[in-house]
Amino acid sequence: MARSKNIDMTKGPILKELVLFALPLLLGNAFQQLYNTVDSVIVGQFVGPESLAAVTSTAVIINTLVGLFVGFSTGSSVIISQFFGAQKGDMLRKSIHTALSATFIMGIIFMILGYFITPPLIVLMKTDVTVIEPATTYLRIYFLGILGLMFYNMTSAILRAIGDSVRPLMFLILTSILNIILDLVFVINFEMGVAGVAYATIIAQFVSAFMGxxxxxxxxxxxxxxxxxxxxxxxxxxxxxxxxxxxGLQMAIISFSNIFVQSYINSFGAASTAGWGSYGRIDAFVMLPLQSIALANTTFTGQNAGAKNPDRIKQGIRVSLLLAIIVTIVICAAEYAGAPYIIRFFTKDEAVMKYGIIFIRCNCMFDFFCCFNQIHAGVLRGIGDATAPMFIMIFSFVIFRQMYLFVITRLTPSIYPVSLSFPVGWMMCSILMMIYFRLSHWEKKIHTI
Structure with a gap:
């Protein structure tokens, strides 16, 4: 029975395999995003704009530490998928047990580190004084339960590597429902505020880790x-x-650099902070189809690299890229038109809504540029080349973006060019990634796996 849950991507119709693998992955990622989004909606509607700003603005700090581990789970998934594709059962088992053992050690380190670096990082972001206390409370509780999040991510990465994206989806559906119920009980019934949504999240994450x-x-x-x-x-x-x-370093450094982006946003006031945070929650959902397609293609590439099949990888690139572009453009068109209605899910505060609409509409028109850098980076990681994507993304999303913000904020006090700091990084990254990909001779690297 368990074998039927796995997808062997080294044969069969490519589009069908990618879609069958990516769809449950997409739904799973959507439910994972619900953890933080439901937190934001509930505190925005039942607690207040300051608590909304606290929950949403801390995402960049969470993503900095979690990004390190997500990179590790990505590396584990690539190696496991290669052993699975090459049918090396002994090495497959060793890689899985190594990944899980390392996860436990890293989880303890991240829990301690996250708890103690929370206060200075919140100050570094130039957080409004009304937001500092609830942001600190939320973030510290979140980090105390980070081990559950990490074990869920690793067990899911292992299952995806052998072609099973269905069971991770089922885990997330169940625990997302649990998270919503606990959010409502802790915030409305027990009036625990941001602490309540933090406790609800970490309880649900530990349950999903147990199931994996x-x-x-x-x-x-x-x-x-x-x-x-x-x-x-x-x-x-x-x-x-x-x-x-x-x-992992790429994700962590990029996330950390977003702390400085957040500081520019925060300088416009608490309403701007809440509006940017709401946009971030929405954009996370908008980007899910692209990310799911890219991750499916990484597994596809890993299995076919293990099977020494470069021609099939090339076909997978073309199919994935076309699919990602079409889906992203359709979603972003709907996002642009529905921006005022989408923001209302988070808050009815007029000032927050104004900033949220600006941020959505300034950014969603450029989301399709991400298709080029995400798909090509996923393929490179699938064949074991993660260093080049790291340097390209760090330059584009950190150095180039910070240079842009430094210059543009001295030329104009307007919020509009600041909100475009993400798209300029996406465009630069796509250009550099495609140039490197064409010059990398990646086909030769497959024979060394």
């Missing part, structure tokens, strides 16, 4: 987990870090 581990432990397949085999194989860990560390 339960499936892997009870499995009878070659990828099953045994607590007796939990140890770190240093040679495999090095391979995982070779792919995952660049991806």
């Amino acid at each position: 581990m339960f499936v892997l432990i009870r499995s009878k397949e070659s990828y099953s987990v045994s607590l007796k085999e939990m140890h770190i194989d240093t040679s495999i860990l090095k391979r995982i870090f070779a792919v995952g560390l660049p991806a």
Whole structure:
């Protein structure tokens, strides 16, 4: 039964396989976004704009630390998918147990680090004085439960690597419903404010982590987990870090640089902070189809790289890119038209709504540029080349974006060019990524796997 849940992407119609794999992945990612989005909606409607700003503005700090681990799970997924595609069962088991053992150690470190660096980072973002206390409360509670989030991400990465994107979806559907129920109970019934939504989130994350581990432990397949085999194989860990560390550093550095972007936004006041945070929650949903297609193509590339099939990888690039562009343009057109109605889900405060609409409409017109950098970066990671995407994205999303903000804020006091700092980074990244991809001779790297 369990075998039928896996998708072997080394044969069969490419579009069908990508869509079948990406759809549950998309739904799963959508439910994962619900964790923080529901937090934002509930505090915005039942607590107030300051609490909304507290919950949404802390996302950049969460993403900085979590980004490091997401990179590690990406590296694990690539290595596991390559062993799965090459049908090397022994190495597959070692890589899975190494990844899970390392996850536990990293989770403890991130929990402690996140708790203690919260106050200085909130000050660094030039957070409005009315937002500092609830933001600190929310973020510290969130980090105390980060181990659950990390284990869910890793167990899901393992299942996706062997072609199973359905069960991670089922876990998220159940725990997202649990999160909504707990949010409402803690905030409305117990009047716990931002602390309530933080506790609801970490409880739901631990439940999803438990379900992921339960499936892997009870499995009878070659990828099953045994607590007796939990140890770190240093040679495999090095391979995982070779792919995952660049991806993780890239995500963490980009997220950290967004703290400085957030500081520019915060300088326009608490309403601007809440409006930007609301836009961020919406944009996270808008980008999900693209990210799901890119992640599906990474698994597709990893399996076909293990099977030494470069021609099929090239076909996968063309199909994924076309699919991503069409879907992104359609969604963004609807987002632009519906911006005023979408923002109302978060707040009815007129000042917050005004900024939220500005941020949505200034950015969504350029989202399709992300298709080029995300798809090509996903393919490069699938064949084990994560260093080049890291440097390209760090330059585009950190250095170039900060240079742009430094210059533009000295030329005009308007919020509009500040809100365009994301699109200018996307465009630069897409140009550089495609140039590198064409010059990288990536086909030759497949034969070294």
